Amino acid sequence: MSFLKAKVFAxxxxxxxxxxxxxxxxxxxxxxxxxxxELNIPWGFTFLPDxxxxxxxxxxxxxxxxDGNKTVLSGVPKVYNRGQGGxxxxxxHPNYAENGWIYITYASSKGEExxxxxxxxxxxxxxxxxxxxxxxxxxxxxTTKGQHFGSRIVxxxxxxxxxxxxxxxxxxVNPQDITRDGGKVYRLNDDGSVPDDNPFVxxxxxxxxxxxxxxxxxxxxxxxxxxxxxxxxxxxxxGGDEINIIKPGNNYGWPVISYGVxxxxxxxTDITKKEGMEQPLxxxxxxxxxxxxxxxxxxxxxGWKGNLLVGSLKFQYLDNVYLKDGKVVKEERLLDGLxxxxxxxxxxxxxxxxxxxxxxxxxxxxxx
Amino acid sequence: xxxxxxxxxxxxxxxxxxxxxxxxxxxxxxxxxxxxxxLSQEESLKASMARGKEIYNDFCINxxxxxxxxVGRTYPPLANSGYLKEKQxxxxxxxxxxxxxxxxxxxxxxxxxxxxxxxxxREVADVMNYINNSWGNKNETLITAQQVxxxxx
Numbered sequence: 001m002s003f004l005k006a007k008v009f010a011x012x013x014x015x016x017x018x019x020x021x022x023x024x025x026x027x028x029x030x031x032x033x034x035x036x037x038e039l040n041i042p043w044g045f046t047f048l049p050d051x052x053x054x055x056x057x058x059x060x061x062x063x064x065x066x067d068g069n070k071t072v073l074s075g076v077p078k079v080y081n082r083g084q085g086g087x088x089x090x091x092x093h094p095n096y097a098e099n100g101w102i103y104i105t106y107a108s109s110k111g112e113e114x115x116x117x118x119x120x121x122x123x124x125x126x127x128x129x130x131x132x133x134x135x136x137x138x139x140x141x142x143t144t145k146g147q148h149f150g151s152r153i154v155x156x157x158x159x160x161x162x163x164x165x166x167x168x169x170x171x172x173v174n175p176q177d178i179t180r181d182g183g184k185v186y187r188l189n190d191d192g193s194v195p196d197d198n199p200f201v202x203x204x205x206x207x208x209x210x211x212x213x214x215x216x217x218x219x220x221x222x223x224x225x226x227x228x229x230x231x232x233x234x235x236x237x238x239g240g241d242e243i244n245i246i247k248p249g250n251n252y253g254w255p256v257i258s259y260g261v262x263x264x265x266x267x268x269t270d271i272t273k274k275e276g277m278e279q280p281l282x283x284x285x286x287x288x289x290x291x292x293x294x295x296x297x298x299x300x301x302x303g304w305k306g307n308l309l310v311g312s313l314k315f316q317y318l319d320n321v322y323l324k325d326g327k328v329v330k331e332e333r334l335l336d337g338l339x340x341x342x343x344x345x346x347x348x349x350x351x352x353x354x355x356x357x358x359x360x361x362x363x364x365x366x367x368x
Numbered sequence: 369x370x371x372x373x374x375x376x377x378x379x380x381x382x383x384x385x386x387x388x389x390x391x392x393x394x395x396x397x398x399x400x401x402x403x404x405x406x407l408s409q410e411e412s413l414k415a416s417m418a419r420g421k422e423i424y425n426d427f428c429i430n431x432x433x434x435x436x437x438x439v440g441r442t443y444p445p446l447a448n449s450g451y452l453k454e455k456q457x458x459x460x461x462x463x464x465x466x467x468x469x470x471x472x473x474x475x476x477x478x479x480x481x482x483x484x485x486x487x488x489x490r491e492v493a494d495v496m497n498y499i500n501n502s503w504g505n506k507n508e509t510l511i512t513a514q515q516v517x518x519x520x521x
Contacts, residue, residue: 040468040481058483082486083427146427146485169426238434263425264434289430314431316442337441340480358468358481 022286022315027332032362035353036065042355044089044152044343049097051348055361056104058086064128075123075130080107080116083146084217088118089163091153093190100124101190105151105163108138115142117181118149118165120192136192137163137209139181145169148182148235152221152293157228160195161188162246164232166217167254171268175214175254179205183254185218185232185246187211199249214252214277220293220310221246231281233290233310236260237268241287242280243308243328253277259285282321282328289314292343298350301366309334309352311341318344318354318364334364413497413510419490420498427485428495436503442480444473447503456496457519460511463492465521489516 036042041058048054052066060079064071079087085107093101101122108119117139123130148166155161167174167183175183178200186209189195200206218234230246240260244252257274261267273279284290292311296304308321317333318341335341335354343355352364424432432438436447446452451473452459461467466484470477487495490513500507 041483080486081484084483085486086483147430235430237430262434263429314439314442340442358479 022288024317024319024331024333026317026336027320027334029367030334031365031367032335032338032354033365034360035363036070036361037359039063039355039357039360041086041357042343042361043087044091045345045353045355045361046090046092047345047348048092053361054090054102055355056087056090058088060087060106062087062090062104062130064125071128073125073128073130075133077106077108077119077121077130077133077135080109082107082116082144084166085116085118085146085149088149088151089153091155093122094155094159103136103153103161103163105153107149109142110135110138111140111142113140113142115144116149117142117168118151120153120161120163120188122190122192134192136188137186139165139168143168143170148217150218152219152232154221154223154230155190156223156230159190161190162186162211162221162230163188164215164218164221166219166234167215171216171255175216176251176256178203178207178210178213181207183213183215184210185212185215185221185230187248211248212246212250212252214250214254214256215244216254219291222293222295225295225297225306231293231295231308233293235289236283236287238263238265239283239285239287241284241290243282243310244278244280247278251277252280259283260287281326287314288312288319290319292341292355294344294346294352296346296352298346300350301352301364302368304366309344311344311354313340313342313357316340335362338362409510413501413508416494416497416510417501420494420496421502423487423491423495424498427487428499431482436499436505441476441478444471444476444478446499447505448474449505450474452499452505453507456500456507456511460492460496460516461519461521463487463495464489464516464519489513492516 043056043058045053045055055063062073062076088105091103103122105120107116109116120137121135123133145168147169150164150166153163164185165182174180194208200210201208216234218232220233224231233243237260240258257271257277259272290310291313294309296307310319316337318335320332320334322330339356339359342357345353347353353361355361431443432446438445468481470479493511493513493516496511
């Protein structure tokens with residue numbers, strides 16, 4: 001008996017130890033099927049109307065995956081491959097079937113200063129090549145810092161384009177200053193022009209494309225399937241990753257308020273709340289390093305409909321987030337240990353597809 | 369040529385801990401220039417490490433962490449890392465061109481991708497000098513940009 005007690009105690013003790021890292025329990029009722037094999041860093045992907053996929057590799061390739069074959073497109077703009085910079089997200093115009101526009105974000109060194117900053121481009125595809133390329137936005141000034149380029153792209157129901165840019169390693173300079181790029185969510189018309197009713201169009205010297213500010217590095221953004229609100233998540237430093245719902249003109253507080261500390265453990269702020277700054281809907285301590293985001297709106301996954309999925313780069317799992325009345329009530333690990341989860345999309349067939357580094361794109365399958 | 373080799377070895381030894389080793393050095397009359405070289409090599413390493421620390425804090429710290437211990441099963445440690453100690457060339461190649469696939473560090477398997485950081489040769493040398501000599505690691509052989517430039521994919 002006492003041996004059993006000791007064993008139980010030991011198990012309990014070890015479970016406490018493992019809690020110190022990340023307390024989300026593993027859900028084993030799921031498996032995967034590799035759909036696109038042999039990818040290095042599938043930063044983003046999207047589905048074309050014929051069911052084929054366009055995939056961005058961070059190093060600077062766009063891959064068209066159709067009927068089991070990969071075709072690398074030509075004419076991709078030169079990307080600034082430094083640190084977290086490279087080719088980032090890819091998204092279709094809501095009326096892609098009619099107009100053929102495809103949008104990408106990427107780190108670009110265009111401009112006079114050394115270094116790079118995030119850019120938004122649209123193009124069409126003709127004979128496996130990018131054509132009619134239009135640079136719609138290029139953040140300035142360039143910097144050789146390796147951090148925080150963002151970036152995700154979404155369209156809302158009104159046809160506005162939203163994209164994110166991280167604060168480029170200038171924590172105390174960019175995110176709280178609306179006259180500077182970086183640490184922002186941006187809103188543009190589909191042709192790159194600034195909508196007349198953007199929140200800061202009448203502010204002198206403001207960057208007019210800014211929609212919200214006070215962000216660190218958002219690498220997840222999706223429209224909620226029922227409320228139609230814009231949801232983002234962003235990386236904190238050591239602790240303090242956040243989920244936010246984006247509203248025009250809002251200040252999300254980085255780095256004035258945060259639930260994180262410096263990587264070294266020292267503090268950069270003493271406060272987590274301040275008037276005029278938004279509280280996150282949810283935050284993670286320790287950081288999971290979130291990348292990629294999708295809501296499950298299909299009926300394929302029993303009990304998971306309405307859940308939010310967030311990739312964890314740091315702990316290598318797909319975070320299955322249960323929501324109730326707009327709050328996070330439970331989280332669990334799916335695809336645990338498969339690799340660094342970079343990108344997530346719900347496919348036209350209702351299945352969830354997950355881009356995993358050093359592996360490929362896999363289909364999430366629920367088992368019972 | 370030979371005398372140069374011997375001098376070079378002495379210099380490396382001297383770098384270990386200047387005061388202590390200089391006291392122990394055999395009574396050879398070094399030309400003044402060589403003493404200067406000793407100092408400048410140690411200073412070069414220090415300066416390179418200081419630059420390397422900035423690179424580390426910009427490019428590496430979010431995965432390998434401030435204490436160099438990495439994270440669980442995802443990011444291997446640099447502190448006390450047998451891999452870093454024994455595989456200097458592979459480490460430099462990894463920083464220069466990125467790494468992917470299975471590696472074993474201190475008996476533990478890691479199977480991931482580290483993105484190419486886009487650092488120039490001097491930056492790779494600087495960050496190598498920094499990680500080689502932080503968190504209890506010690507390897508006072510100064511790595512130079514020229515060495516890094518010769519490493520091919």
